Amino acid sequence: MPKHETPLLDQLESGAWPSFVADLKRQAGSRQQKQNEIEFQIPVDVVDDLLGLLELSYVEKEVHWKHGGIVGVFGYGGGVIGRYCDQPEKFPGVAHFHTMRVNQPAGKYYKTDYLRQLCDLWDFRGSGLTNMHGSTGDIVLLGTTTPQLEEIFYELTHKMDQDLGGSGSNLRTPAACLGESRCEWACYDTQELCYQMTMEYQDELHRPAFPYKFKFKFDGCPNGCVASIARADMSFIGTWRDDIRIDQEAVAAYVGGEIKPNGGAHAGKDWGPFDIQKEVIDLCPTKCMWMEGGKLNINDRECTRCMHCINVMPRALRIGNDRGLSILCGAKAPILDGAQLGSLLVPFMKVDESYDGVKEVIENIWDWWMEEGKNRERLGETMKRQGFQKLLEVTGIDPDPRHVSEPRHNPYIFWKEEEVPGGFERDINDYRSRHPK
Known part of the structure; x- marks a missing residue:
């Protein structure tokens, strides 16, 4: 039997589309049935209380979640999103309801044994609710208590060889399309580049030190199956430079x-x-x-x-045979400023096994953004505030006609006085001689 009356939530089950409310009720009933088989490490009625709290939010038109400070696992500043209910006496099952982000494999390839192991772990030490996957790409495990965080982390890392993903003002979990493993149009090995960047930048992934979040996404071709051009601070999009x-x-x-x-x-x-x-x-x-x-x-x-x-x-x-990738910067959803698509920075780059060229661009951008970016300012907002010319300067990339999005659109590229022989004074005198009035 349901623990709480939920007349408003019940309406969300009445349509033709699948309902998350129906899924929550199914999970709540499953926990009730399994309580004699599994010694749950968090309250058995966690999902029941989640439904009750959500119904209360609908009734009062007020969110009843609060952030109670930083919570996480030892040595990591990210990977756990702390959630606390502001009605713990009425809904004790969700007094703590922390979310854990788990680093998904490149291309989201799984073995069924792995998925069973993950679900068994989350049934035992969490609510059993998962999100496959979050918008960044992570496996999202929804709802556990503070004492269980280290236990879950130990099981993930020591028994499943699995790491947490990113959260907070750090590098978020890199995400890639299937790439060359399945797609005939892939122009580079997206999974390998995603893996290498994930391993290279572990410190940036787990220990927040950026002005705000930063996302890598790897599209194997311009079809953009992970929509990197719209969602990633740095998009890596496969392309070719010879003929179709x-x-x-x-x-x-x-x-x-x-x-x-x-x-x-x-x-x-x-x-x-x-x-x-x-x-x-x-x-x-x-x-x-x-x-x-x-x-x-x-x-x-x-x-x-x-x-x-x-x-x-x-x-x-x-697609052509001379393949590589383009790098775009600055995409994001609305935060301090409106939504932006990525701006082309590197028109074409061959991808070799060292990835030195990719790393150089990344690290030059980070050095500048960490110095100049304001709090909660994404890379795209810093670019908009300081200009695309500044991004070219800090990365050492020469201006290129392909940096202009369309004719007569301001490309944010200007001459500096020291770059013009004779300086601006010569140009001004020349202009005055031709326009005496």
Whole structure:
């Protein structure tokens, strides 16, 4: 039987979509049934009290969680998000309800034995509620008490060879797409780069010292399956710098209807005959494609690697062979300022096994941002405040036309007096001689 009446929450079960309320009730009932089998290390009615507290928040239109100070595991400043209820007498099961972030494997590949072990641990020492995965990518374990934190940490690290993720003003858990392990369009090994950066920057991941959070995300190609361009302070997006490879016979097969477009993804619906002009050429953002003599032509100098044509005709078009990555900086959701997409910093970089070039860019940015960034200011906000030119200076990257997002858009690149032979005085005198009035 439910411990608390929840008429407002019950309404959230009435729609056609899956309901988190139904999941919570199922978990609450499961804990009641298992209490004779498992010696739970936190109150058995933790999920029941969570439902009751949430109902109270709906009734009073007030959040009843408070932050009671820093809580965590020894030696780490991140990985645990402290949560305390401000109604502990009424809802003792959630007097403590800490969240733990666990570092997900690159590409989110799991063995079933690992998942069973993780769920058994969290049933025993936590609420059993998980989030697979958080927006950063972590495995999120929702709800445990302060005495259990070290116990859980010990089991994760010593028995499961698993580390906590990032939280607070530090490097958040790096996240990557499947990359070369599954995707034919991956331009570099996203999983390997994600792993190497995770191992290289352990101190920045576990001991907060930044002005605010900092995220790495690794997309293997411009399709952006982890949406790094919208969510990461530093985005690593796979690209190529030679020509798109064209199989003209396959192009003809698409045009003739012998091969279904979009990898056959819409086979269940009849969209009519494929029209390459309407569905590919006219949708090219830079209009760099055309048909001539029954063959597809691409002006690769104008191609922006949007991937649309490759997605529609994957058997006819392939990414180039000279592959690497681009680095973008400054993406974030609204915090101090509005939402921002990443700005291109490194147009192209080959990825070698040392990753020295990647590390140099990262560390130059960190040195500047840690010195100049304000409290709770993301990298993108520091860039906006001090200008893109400053970012180029601190990273030692030369200005490039590709740093300009569109014609006549201010690229934040200016000449300094010492960089102009003769200085500004010569330019002013020249201007006055041509405009005497």
